[in-house]
Amino acid sequence: MTDATTPDATTLADRAIVRLSGEDVRGFLQGLVTNDVTGALPVWAALLSPQGKALFDFLVWADGEDLLLDCEAVQAEALARRLTLYRLRRAITIARDDGLAVHWSRDGDQGVPDPRLAALGRRWIAPPGAPAHGWVAHRLSLGVAEGVTELGNAETLWLECNARELNGVSFVKGCYVGQENTARMNYRSKVNRRLVVAPLGEAGARTRATYPELGLMVEHRRVEDLGDALKPAWLSEAVAG
CATH class of the missing domain: 2.40.30.160 (Elongation Factor Tu (Ef-tu); domain 3)
Incomplete structure (x- = not known):
């Protein structure tokens, strides 16, 4: 049985991946979200209301020409629907990708430092595995809020x-x-x-x-x-x- 001390226990079970693929997905997302997605990724970003209030927050990753949104699992479908409203006639597919998961480790050399704060640990995208433990406690200990509940x-x-x-x-x-x-x-x-x-x-x-x-x-x-x-x-x- 895999436990919290096993290197493979790294999947953040409360996160999901929304994949954007097709015609100029970086240009599409660039005109919608708070951060620059045309350069080095990952970055933390949000989709806001016209008044500047947070609707969805997520990390944006590159996967070849596609973009992957590392978001709350409970909000993944709603986020995909919201982005689809802006798609209009663009040849872009926006859908949850359950073949991938978000992984986290407090330290080590896998993945990359969390773009919000390096002390949050390291993060990467890979097929799902055993669930990680301790992420929420670690994040809150550093004063970092995320997700629709917070x-x-x-x-x-x-x-x-x-x-x-x-x-x-x-x-x-x-x-x-x-x-x-x-x-x-x-x-x-x-x-x-x-x-x-x-x-x-x-x-x-x-x-x-x-x-x-x-x-x-x-x-x-x-x-x-x-x-x-x-x-x-x-x-x-x-x-x-």
């Missing part, structure tokens, strides 16, 4: 998801959905709230997710009221500025 569905502005600090946005690429508000917030330094990880307490209006087994929760707090939130170096530097 980010919300059109509830949180992308920069409030710490996208600037975690390399989830390009301010030099061309237009994308939700760019106007995102760029305005950046240039005016108007990120008044942040998604943060904090010790588990009484849930309130700003609580997004609770993890009783880990003694942690994710909240959407004002910058001046971060209180007992975990403040890793990347977040401390951001709010100090």
Whole structure:
């Protein structure tokens, strides 16, 4: 039986792959998402509402001429449908690829460092195997939020998801959905709230997710009221500025 200490126990069972293949898929996605997908991959990116609020977040990988979106398994079909709305008459196929899975290791030499934060560990795409253990606890210990439960569905502005600090946005690429508000917030330094990880307490209006087994929760707090939130170096530097 494979356990958490076995090198093969690396599959993130809560993730899935959506494959984009066909005519100029990089150009297609470039005009929709927050990060630059025309250069080196993987990158962390999001599809936003026109108001600049997070709908889906994912990592974008290259597979030859295709693109692979490393996304939440529970959101994979919804993400594929949303992207299909923008496809129009382009000869592009957008579908979940169950022959591949997302793999993670806290250390080692497989894969590449997570583009959000190297301390998150290493990540790669391969056929599915035994499930990994410890990913959520490790991610939260570093103050990193992801997914619809924590980010919300059109509830949180992308920069409030710490996208600037975690390399989830390009301010030099061309237009994308939700760019106007995102760029305005950046240039005016108007990120008044942040998604943060904090010790588990009484849930309130700003609580997004609770993890009783880990003694942690994710909240959407004002910058001046971060209180007992975990403040890793990347977040401390951001709010100090």
